[in-house]
Amino acid sequence: MVFLSQEPDPEAVEALLGEDHSPAVIAIEGAEAYVWTPDGVKAMTLSYVYLEKRFGVVATARNWNTIAKIVAKL
8 A cells, every 4th residue: 555645636546557567556546546566576577666656746665465464553
């Protein structure tokens, strides 16, 4: 999961979603991007650095297990 500092421009999101990033899959909701990388993080092309440059925002990423642990502590 990638947390963006602000919602990216809708046209930039539409352009990104219209591209083929196979085998990775991305969904963007507001200022959050959900990236599934079946080949693992090392093969990831949709990294938080890529999304920062693409959208002109600051971003940070956490894997789903880390998100679940944080939520469990709330």
